[in-house]
Amino acid sequence: MKYIAALLVSFALVSPALAQTNSSSLQVKAKEAQAQAQKEIKDAKEALKSKVQNVKEKEKAVEEDLKTKVQQEKRALVGSSTTFLMEQFKAFETKRAAVQKEIEDGQKSLQNTIEKQREGAKKEIETLKVQLDKKLKGIKDEQKKTAVENVFDQLNKVKDTWIDNFKKSTDQIEKVAGNILSRADKAAANGKDITAVMAQLTTAKTAIAQARSLIEIEAGKTYSVTVGAEANLKSDVTKSRDALKQDLEKIQQSIKSARDAVQQAAVTLAKIPNVNKLEVASSTTSAPASTSTAQ
Numbered sequence: 636m637k638y639i640a641a642l643l644v645s646f647a648l649v650s651p652a653l654a655q656t657n658s659s660s661l662q663v664k665a666k667e668a669q670a671q672a673q674k675e676i677k678d679a680k681e682a683l684k685s686k687v688q689n690v691k692e693k694e695k696a697v698e699e700d701l702k703t704k705v706q707q708e709k710r711a712l713v714g715s716s717t718t719f720l721m722e723q724f725k726a727f728e729t730k731r732a733a734v735q736k737e738i739e740d741g742q743k744s745l746q747n748t749i750e751k752q753r754e755g756a757k758k759e760i761e762t763l764k765v766q767l768d769k770k771l772k773g774i775k776d777e778q779k780k781t782a783v784e785n786v787f788d789q790l791n792k793v794k795d796t797w798i799d800n801f802k803k804s805t806d807q808i809e810k811v812a813g814n815i816l817s818r819a820d821k822a823a824a825n826g827k828d829i830t831a832v833m834a835q836l837t838t839a840k841t842a843i844a845q846a847r848s849l850i851e852i853e854a855g856k857t858y859s860v861t862v863g864a865e866a867n868l869k870s871d872v873t874k875s876r877d878a879l880k881q882d883l884e885k886i887q888q889s890i891k892s893a894r895d896a897v898q899q900a901a902v903t904l905a906k907i908p909n910v911n912k913l914e915v916a917s918s919t920t921s922a923p924a925s926t927s928t929a930q
Contacts, residue, residue, distance in 0.1 A: 734813055734816060734817070735813065738809050738810065738813050741809070741847070742802075742806050742809070745802060745805075745847050745850065745851065746802065748851045748854065749798060749802065749850070749851065749854040752851060752854035752855035753795065753854055753855075755855055756791070756854070756855055756856065756857050759857045760791055760857050763787075763857060763859040764787065766859075767783070767784070767787055767859060767860060767862065768784075770862040771783060771784070771862060774862070774868070779868050782868075782872070783860050783862065783868060783871075783872060786860055786872050786875065786876070787858075787859055787860055787875075790858035790859070790860075790875060790876070790879055791857060791858055793879065794853065794856065794858060794879060794883070795854075797883050797886075798850060798853060798854050801846070801850050801853075801886050801887075801890060802850060804890050804894075805843055805846050805847055805850070805890060805893065808839070808843060808890070808893050808894050808897055809843055811897050811901070812836055812839050812840065812843070812897045812900070815832070815836060815897065815900050815901055815904055816836055818904055818910060818911075819832045819833065819836070819900075819904055822904070822907050822910050827907050827910070828907075829904075829907075831903045832900050832903050832904045835896055835897075835899050835900035835903060836896075836897070836900050838896040839893050839896035839897045839900060842889060842890075842892040842893035842896055843893045845889050845892075845893075846886060846889040846890045846892075846893055849885060849886045849889055850886060853882055853883075853886060856882065858875055858878065858879050859875065860872055860875045861874070861875070
């Protein structure tokens with residue numbers, strides 16, 4: 636009995652110590668578990684942060700790659716556009732030079748033909764002069780004879796003067812037509828409809844060609860007075876003058892037709908919005924179009 640009591644007392648004395656030991660051990664384990672949990676949380680955060688960083692870097696790489704491709708495509712597009720504009724500008728300049736050369740060649744050709752025709756006419760005029768002098772020998776009135784001789788000289792001189800004037804007129808009309816064509820080509824290069832303008836210029840070109848042909852023919856013509864009876868000298872002179880007048884009026888009408896067609900083409904061209912501001916750019920970096928009407 637005493638032994639049991641002693642054992643109980645001993646157990647009572649040992650239990651608090653054991654309890655204290657167990658509590659400390661639990662606290663240590665709890666702290667270790669807490670530390671482990673914190674470490675795992677920290678590692679998880681670091682892993683997540685690393686993944687987010689990787690995603691951002693990939694997104695940035697994709698964005699940079701896309702940006703590079705866009706820039707490359709843009710440069711390619713600009714290069715293609717520049718090439719197109721340069722080719723268009725070159726074609727425009729080539730055509731304008733060809734038109735200018737055609738005009739100049741036509742004017743030189745007309746001048747050469749006129750000179751050749753005049754050379755041939757001079758010989759015929761000399762022959763006609765001799766024939767006229769023979770016929771005038773039968774005219775007794777010296778004043779009438781002198782008047783007829785003066786008319787003969789004037790007829791051919793007047794013709795030559797008008798030939799020069801007609802040539803200048805056709806040259807000027809053709810120059811204006813060339814300028815209109817240049818402006819029309821610029822309008823076409825900017826997407827404008829120039830169908831009506833071109834039709835009118837074609838009409839003008841045909842009229843100019845007809846006028847030139849008439850001028851060439853007229854340059855080789857000669858005029859004289861057909862002398863009959865002395866009483867009919869006035870009538871004979873009038874007939875010669877009328878013949879020259881009719882020939883000159885025919886050329887005048889042809890030139891008028893050409894001028895009217897060119898004027899109508901200019902009016903039609905002017906109806907195109909901002910036509911005087913339209914230019915053919917040589918590149919995408921060309922200076923803004925001038926408002927000048929110079930060709």
